[in-house]
Amino acid sequence: MSITQNMLHAMVKNKIEFVTTVPCKQLSGIIELLEKDERILHVPSNKEDEGMGLCAGAYMGGKRPCIIMQNTAIGVTINTLVTLIQYYRMPLPILISYRGEVGEKVQCQVEMAVHTKALLEQLKIPTYHFHEPNDANEFDGILNHTFMAKKPVAILTDANFWSSIS
Amino acid sequence: MIRADILKEIIPVISDKLVVSNIGLPSQELHMLDDQPTNFYMLGTMGLASSIGLGLALSQKETVIAIDGDGSVLTNFGTLPTIANNVANNFILLIIDNGSYGSTGDQPTYTGGKTSLAKVAEACGCENVVECKASETKEILEAAIQEKKMTVIVSKCQSGNIPVPVIDIDPAVIRYRFMEEIKARN
Numbered sequence: 637m638s639i640t641q642n643m644l645h646a647m648v649k650n651k652i653e654f655v656t657t658v659p660c661k662q663l664s665g666i667i668e669l670l671e672k673d674e675r676i677l678h679v680p681s682n683k684e685d686e687g688m689g690l691c692a693g694a695y696m697g698g699k700r701p702c703i704i705m706q707n708t709a710i711g712v713t714i715n716t717l718v719t720l721i722q723y724y725r726m727p728l729p730i731l732i733s734y735r736g737e738v739g740e741k742v743q744c745q746v747e748m749a750v751h752t753k754a755l756l757e758q759l760k761i762p763t764y765h766f767h768e769p770n771d772a773n774e775f776d777g778i779l780n781h782t783f784m785a786k787k788p789v790a791i792l793t794d795a796n797f798w799s800s801i802s
Numbered sequence: 803m804i805r806a807d808i809l810k811e812i813i814p815v816i817s818d819k820l821v822v823s824n825i826g827l828p829s830q831e832l833h834m835l836d837d838q839p840t841n842f843y844m845l846g847t848m849g850l851a852s853s854i855g856l857g858l859a860l861s862q863k864e865t866v867i868a869i870d871g872d873g874s875v876l877t878n879f880g881t882l883p884t885i886a887n888n889v890a891n892n893f894i895l896l897i898i899d900n901g902s903y904g905s906t907g908d909q910p911t912y913t914g915g916k917t918s919l920a921k922v923a924e925a926c927g928c929e930n931v932v933e934c935k936a937s938e939t940k941e942i943l944e945a946a947i948q949e950k951k952m953t954v955i956v957s958k959c960q961s962g963n964i965p966v967p968v969i970d971i972d973p974a975v976i977r978y979r980f981m982e983e984i985k986a987r988n
Contacts, residue, residue: 654861677860679888681853682880689850690884693822693857696842696981698988701857719846720854724977 639801640665642772643731648675650779652702652729654694656680656687660706660733662798667704684709685716688728695726700783704731707752707792708745717759721788728788729779734765739795756790763790766797803936804962805871805898806831811940812896815947820984822855822868826905828898830966832869839979843969849878852895856885859893862988865947866892872899872913879922885954886927894946895954896939902961920956928954936960 637645643666647655656679657667670678677699681687684705691701705713710732721728735742736749756763762785764778765771775791782789805828813836822842823829829843844851852875855868875881875897885895901914913919920933930951934942936959946953969976 654857679857679860679884681884683878685847685850686853686878686880686884689847689853689878689881690857690860692850693854693859694861695857696854696977697858697861697984698981699861716847716850720844720850723846724973726977 639769639772639798640669643775644669644673646776646779647702648673649776650783651700652779653677653699654679654691654701655704656690656701657704658682658684658687658706658709660735662733662735662793662795663704663706663731665801666731684713688713688716688721691728692720692724692726695728700727702729702731706733707735708748710748710752710755714755714759717761717788722759725786727783727786729782730788730790732790732792734792734794737794737796739799752792761788761790763792766791766793769797769800771797804960804964805900805904806835806964808898808936808939808957808959809835812943815940815944816867819947820858820864820866822851822858822866824851824870824874827963827966828869828871828904830969831964833969834966839983842980843971843976845969845973845976849874849881852881852885853878855895856881856888856890856893858984859890860888862984863892864984864987865894866890867894867896867943870895870897871904872897872901872919873903873911875919876911876913876917882923882926882928885952886923886929889929889952891950891952893952894943896943897954897956898959899956900959900961904961904963908961908963920954923954923956928952930954931956933958
């Protein structure tokens with residue numbers, strides 16, 4: 637099973653039915669799979685805080701949500717994470733493309749990479765970092781943990797993690 | 803008419819419907835006038851009432867009315883293309899457009915100037931967009947609910963606020979009772 641299939645399988649197993657995305661090159665494979673999968677409603681959003689609003693609505697409507705986005709957008713989601721997702725105690729898996737790590741080709745991406753974990757730590761968001769392709773096997777357990785805990789949880793996926801499929 | 807006058811008029815129409823209410827005074831006014839478990843009050847996060855409403859409408863079958871403001875739509879303009887391209891016929895976005903940021907001291911927004919939210923919504927691809935006078939809001943909202951077609955209503959009203967108490971319900975309680983009500987209806 638490829639990494640992307642493995643990740644999608646974990647989402648379906650954890651009854652995720654609503655996914656919103658703002659694309660990243662590293663995430664194109666999983667977004668393509670999601671779009672084709674009839675078990676999951678894929679609603680692309682224009683900005684990540686908007687996407688988290690959609691996820692909050694979906695959760696209250698009875699569908700487990702997930703947002704897929706790039707680490708460069710963490711800044712625009714801080715208020716939403718704190719005053720909506722955390723304040724109302726909602727679960728939200730945030731699958732994040734961790735740009736700017738080793739293997740990065742775009743220099744500017746490094747600038748947000750150096751702040752990524754510090755921001756998540758400041759927000760007290762449980763954070764997992766997928767570096768080796770086999771780390772994808774942890775996704776199932778992390779999703780289960782997220783909905784049990786009713787918290788936003790970040791899964792950072794770096795260039796090395798995705799290297800086997802690019 | 804100001805926003806509170808519109809809310810008073812539409813309460814008989816929205817009282818038993820799922821309502822996502824915009825941050826600040828709109829939520830506080832609705833809470834004071836007609837607190838219901840079917841109301842989701844936003845206590846923070848300016849701009850996302852329409853996004854929460856759309857996500858909710860796409861995820862269950864009951865009618866959802868998002869009561870938004872011009873300032874909040876301006877701050878989350880990206881919501882309109884998403885609404886237009888993901889049609890939920892159980893979703894109504896009611897934008898109460900008083901041309902000002904009511905909760906922060908009635909500073910003017912650009913919709914009181916040259917910007918038309920109805921035209922923006924149409925340009926984004928929303929198919930049923932109605933701009934109306936404040937006094938027509940109830941009738942148009944009732945018709946939109948009956949028609950079961952996703953509708954964006956821009957209700958133009960005067961700027962102004964009434965004194966209201968703060969909402970002293972824990973956010974987890976607001977969310978929990980809202981979800982229980984949704985579960986019971988679906």
